[in-house]
Amino acid sequence: xxxxxxxxxxxxxxxxxxxxxxxxxxxxxxxxxxxxxxxxxxxxxxxxxxxxxxxxxxxxxxxxxxxxxxxxxxxxxxxxxxxxxxxxxxxxxxxxxxxxxxxxxxxxxxxxxxxxxxxxxxxxxxxxxxxxxxxxxxxxxxxxxxxxxxxxxxxxxx
Numbered sequence: 001x002x003x004x005x006x007x008x009x010x011x012x013x014x015x016x017x018x019x020x021x022x023x024x025x026x027x028x029x030x031x032x033x034x035x036x037x038x039x040x041x042x043x044x045x046x047x048x049x050x051x052x053x054x055x056x057x058x059x060x061x062x063x064x065x066x067x068x069x070x071x072x073x074x075x076x077x078x079x080x081x082x083x084x085x086x087x088x089x090x091x092x093x094x095x096x097x098x099x100x101x102x103x104x105x106x107x108x109x110x111x112x113x114x115x116x117x118x119x120x121x122x123x124x125x126x127x128x129x130x131x132x133x134x135x136x137x138x139x140x141x142x143x144x145x146x147x148x149x150x151x152x153x154x155x156x157x158x
Contacts (some may be wrong), residue, residue, distance in 0.1 A: 023031070
């Protein structure tokens with residue numbers, strides 16, 4: 001014994017056994033919580049799974065309704081496209097005739113412009129010829145006329 005403290009454990013006499021300590025309330029609550037934790041985890045996982053499945057099923061129902069609308073519209077548009085294509089095929093000869101008429105009209109306008117251009121050029125050359133006619137040889141003037149005639153006939157044939 002040191003300064004009044006008994007450091008040595010008591011020596012058990014054969015008659016009295018040491019008492020087991022009872023757990024405190026906090027310790028008991030912790031044990032119960034530990035035992036219930038796996039159960040609560042399973043419940044939370046089930047609730048989470050149910051929440052996810054209801055959420056996804058609601059989204060799937062919404063997508064299905066939207067897809068049905070789109071497919072209905074697609075069928076309608078497809079039928080309309082087919083009927084319009086049939087109409088186009090039936091009317092191809094008319095389209096080709098109109099195209100040919102436009103081409104012929106454009107060629108006619110082009111020929112007319114070329115003719116007008118040639119006439120203006122001939123007039124211009126005629127005026128120059130008249131102004132030079134008094135100073136030129138009559139034989140050279142005839143050659144110029146022949147050249148003009150050759151040019152006008154070649155442009156009309158083209």
